[in-house]
Amino acid sequence: MSDRIVKMQIPIILTAVIGLLMIIEFFFPMPAEVTSLNVTLRSFVTIISAAALILGTIVLTIFHAKKVGTRGSEWYYSIVYVLAFVVTAGLGVLNVRDTTFLWIYNNMTSPIGAALYSLTAFYITSAAYRVLRAKNWSGAILLVSALVVLLMLIPIGAILFPPVLPIGTWIRNFPSGAGFRGMIIGTSLGVMGLGVRVFLGRQKEHLGIREEKGGPE
Amino acid sequence: MSLMDKMLALDQRIIFALMFLALAFPILNPVILPMDIQQYSRDSFEFADAVPNGSVVLIEGGLTAATYPQGGPGLEVQIVHLLRKDIKLVFFSIGTESSAWTVTAIDNALAKLPSGVAGENGVNWVHMGYVPGGESGVAAFANDIRSVKTEDHFGTPIGQIPLMSDINKASDFAALFWWGGSEGSIPYGVRQIVTPFGVPMTGMCTTNEVPNYTPYISSGQMVGIIGGVRGSAEYEYLMGMPGLALGQAMATNFGGLLWAILVVLGNVLYFIAGRGGGSK
Amino acid sequence: MALIVAGRLIGLITLAIITGSIVYYMQRAYSGKIPKLRRLAAVNQIDEILGRCVEMGRPAYYLMDTVTMDTPSVLAPTVAAFQILAYTARSAARLGAKFFVPVTQGLAYTISSEIVDEAYKAENKHDELKLDETVMYLPDGADRMYIINHMWSDEMAGAFFIGSWYHKAVIFTENAARVGAMMLGGTDTTHNIPFLVAICDYSIIGEELYALGAYVSEDPTVSSSLAGQDIGKFIALILIVIGSVLLTLGMSIKGLLSM
Numbered sequence: 228m229s230d231r232i233v234k235m236q237i238p239i240i241l242t243a244v245i246g247l248l249m250i251i252e253f254f255f256p257m258p259a260e261v262t263s264l265n266v267t268l269r270s271f272v273t274i275i276s277a278a279a280l281i282l283g284t285i286v287l288t289i290f291h292a293k294k295v296g297t298r299g300s301e302w303y304y305s306i307v308y309v310l311a312f313v314v315t316a317g318l319g320v321l322n323v324r325d326t327t328f329l330w331i332y333n334n335m336t337s338p339i340g341a342a343l344y345s346l347t348a349f350y351i352t353s354a355a356y357r358v359l360r361a362k363n364w365s366g367a368i369l370l371v372s373a374l375v376v377l378l379m380l381i382p383i384g385a386i387l388f389p390p391v392l393p394i395g396t397w398i399r400n401f402p403s404g405a406g407f408r409g410m411i412i413g414t415s416l417g418v419m420g421l422g423v424r425v426f427l428g429r430q431k432e433h434l435g436i437r438e439e440k441g442g443p444e
Numbered sequence: 445m446s447l448m449d450k451m452l453a454l455d456q457r458i459i460f461a462l463m464f465l466a467l468a469f470p471i472l473n474p475v476i477l478p479m480d481i482q483q484y485s486r487d488s489f490e491f492a493d494a495v496p497n498g499s500v501v502l503i504e505g506g507l508t509a510a511t512y513p514q515g516g517p518g519l520e521v522q523i524v525h526l527l528r529k530d531i532k533l534v535f536f537s538i539g540t541e542s543s544a545w546t547v548t549a550i551d552n553a554l555a556k557l558p559s560g561v562a563g564e565n566g567v568n569w570v571h572m573g574y575v576p577g578g579e580s581g582v583a584a585f586a587n588d589i590r591s592v593k594t595e596d597h598f599g600t601p602i603g604q605i606p607l608m609s610d611i612n613k614a615s616d617f618a619a620l621f622w623w624g625g626s627e628g629s630i631p632y633g634v635r636q637i638v639t640p641f642g643v644p645m646t647g648m649c650t651t652n653e654v655p656n657y658t659p660y661i662s663s664g665q666m667v668g669i670i671g672g673v674r675g676s677a678e679y680e681y682l683m684g685m686p687g688l689a690l691g692q693a694m695a696t697n698f699g700g701l702l703w704a705i706l707v708v709l710g711n712v713l714y715f716i717a718g719r720g721g722g723s724k
Numbered sequence: 725m726a727l728i729v730a731g732r733l734i735g736l737i738t739l740a741i742i743t744g745s746i747v748y749y750m751q752r753a754y755s756g757k758i759p760k761l762r763r764l765a766a767v768n769q770i771d772e773i774l775g776r777c778v779e780m781g782r783p784a785y786y787l788m789d790t791v792t793m794d795t796p797s798v799l800a801p802t803v804a805a806f807q808i809l810a811y812t813a814r815s816a817a818r819l820g821a822k823f824f825v826p827v828t829q830g831l832a833y834t835i836s837s838e839i840v841d842e843a844y845k846a847e848n849k850h851d852e853l854k855l856d857e858t859v860m861y862l863p864d865g866a867d868r869m870y871i872i873n874h875m876w877s878d879e880m881a882g883a884f885f886i887g888s889w890y891h892k893a894v895i896f897t898e899n900a901a902r903v904g905a906m907m908l909g910g911t912d913t914t915h916n917i918p919f920l921v922a923i924c925d926y927s928i929i930g931e932e933l934y935a936l937g938a939y940v941s942e943d944p945t946v947s948s949s950l951a952g953q954d955i956g957k958f959i960a961l962i963l964i965v966i967g968s969v970l971l972t973l974g975m976s977i978k979g980l981l982s983m
Contacts, residue, residue, distance in 0.1 A: 253583055256728075269581050282830035353456040410931075417933065456898075
């Protein structure tokens with residue numbers, strides 16, 4: 228089978244057919260066979276995601292194993308990765324409900340994930356200190372709005388400064404809500420446009436394909 | 445570089461250290477300060493309170509390791525709230541990790557149940573587990589649960605679950621509670637369950653996502669929302685069950701005030717330094 | 725049995741009108757009738773940032789944050805990010821800029837590798853490309869510290885934050901700003917748009933992410949589809965005005981829209 232058919236036409240046709248099946252199922256009552264087919268296709272997503280995870284893990288393990296082998300830069304960190312991977316994967320393969328494996332997940336993986344998520348608070352403060360400066364009128368409005376809404380959100384804010392509650396609620400419900408509505412509408416239209424272009428095969432860059440364009444100027 | 449310039453370009457590590465102290469101190473030494481209850485949280489609580497006793501409700505458990513500290517305490521308390529009213533709970537998740545964390549929330553909630561309140565799996569609650577496919581999965585689940593799930597999270601066939609005997613689509617539920625965390629999935633519930641089936645809904649999301657959903661609340665498609673750790677803390681407060689969320693929310697007082705002080709300080713220094721003009 | 729599932733008629737009609745108008749404008753473009761479109765400044769900004777990186781001899785980072793393509797809300801902006809990556813990688817190859825694309829998911833990693841590889845081949849610079857150093861797989865979680873540390877050690881001069889951005893937006897953009905990089909940010913995740921707009925030097929908001937993906941394809945028939953999307957905006961505007969007037973008069977159109 229030619230390279231063009233395999234790399235380009237088959238993915239585009241698959242994308243269009245499966246996408247249309249999902250859309251049609253949403254709007255029109257379908258026979259049980261079609262619904263069952265769509266359920267199967269959706270479960271493929273889970274399988275492909277798992278395969279992608281395995282693929283990424285293999286790529287990463289090869290990368291770090293090479294680094295250890297060639298004593299690349301900071302190769303000692305790669306040893307830590309390889310050891311952690313071997314121990315955790317080994318325990319998981321033996322028994323994913325094993326107490327030790329769950330201990331690693333509950334006491335190491337989860338707290339680390341939560342801690343990394345919490346970095347946001349520190350960086351938001353650093354960014355706010357640097358960026359929220361009233362250099363002009365729009366900056367001043369942004370600054371005042373941010374302060375009012377923040378004081379509204381912290382539990383003691385409305386106790387210390389009672390006016391922030393009605394003002395902050397108004398800011399959140401009206402100007403902010405209106406802005407978000409506009410963005411949601413615009414984004415949804417953008418997604419529809421992208422879907423049409425991808426279904427029709429007009430945009431193929433996400434497949435790693437770039438063709439010299441011959442459209443009218 | 446003058447002192448003013450150094451202050452204006454303050455090393456972020458100093459800011460991080462100050463924020464760490466502002467958050468760590470009240471967590472290690474809990475300080476309970478007065479708290480105002482937000483209208484969104486009150487609406488969400490009253491929504492749950494108004495669900496008729498003995499009804500069956502649907503709960504989407506979308507919390508993960510990253511968002512469980514914010515929403516987990518609130519979800520646990522809400523489970524207790526609903527079980528105390530003899531409301532039957534059907535859980536599902538649209539993520540694999542969140543499906544596992546939903547089990548954690550259920551286990552923790554069952555441990556907090558007052559004596560005399562039933563919490564039996566298959567009778568008072570059931571966890572249908574992971575529903576693949578994102579929004580299209582939710583749409584299929586809402587139309588015909590048995591076409592998507594044939595067994596629950598623990599492997600029990602759906603036909604052997606007493607609670608599910610008369611339940612097969614979204615219209616069989618009295619209410620929907622969408623604990624979306626940071627999934628950004630609340631619109632799935634609005635579009636696939638609220639709008640087509642008319643099932644009333646409330647939800648939970650992280651604090652920064654609340655503005656995303658104010659349009660749905662304004663239009664009446666959602667009733668209130670539990671926003672982040674403060675929302676969870678307010679739910680604990682309204683239930684009279686102070687817990688982890690309340691402690692964390694108190695810490696946000698100090699973190700938030702530090703944030704505000706730093707921003708004001710930065711602007712004061714900026715004006716004193718005589719910088720001006722030009723837009724970003 | 726109803727022809728259409730209850731509650732979805734209005735949605736179907738809207739979808740048909742908007743999709744039809746997009747296809748219509750694309751067809752018109754085939755016959756040479758190209759609609760006049762406002763030029764997106766971001767197209768020039770990509771080259772400006774890469775040019776700065778070349779002058780300073782420092783790398784440019786292309787970051788996409790969440791690329792778990794099994795989630796529909798992440799899939800669309802990720803596809804748009806891939807489209808923009810194709811253009812950016814090709815510009816980086818042409819200008820000779822050092823380029824780094826860390827990716828946090830296996831599938832996205834293979835797609836990104838393919839895109840960057842093709843881009844360098846298209847510019848006849850394939851021998852200059854070290855693919856495993858340019859496109860790197862970093863597990864979600866570990867990527868934060870790796871990228872933050874390397875932003876400082878590489879003294880990155882330019883950064884692109886394009887795709888589906890969640891809480892990492894403020895972490896990476898603030899760090900990049902402290903390093904002194906020139907940044908272009910764009911996401912459709914509405915609650916993170918303010919962070920990217922406030923911190924980045926240039927930004928593309930919401931729908932512009934998809935529009936940029938169409939622009940950089942350099943195919944007039946593709947960019948013409950943006951005119952079709954604007955029909956959708958006009959419909960939304962009209963419905964908002966009509967709905968506001970009716971609500972003010974005490975009439976609800978909820979029932980009509982729930983048909």
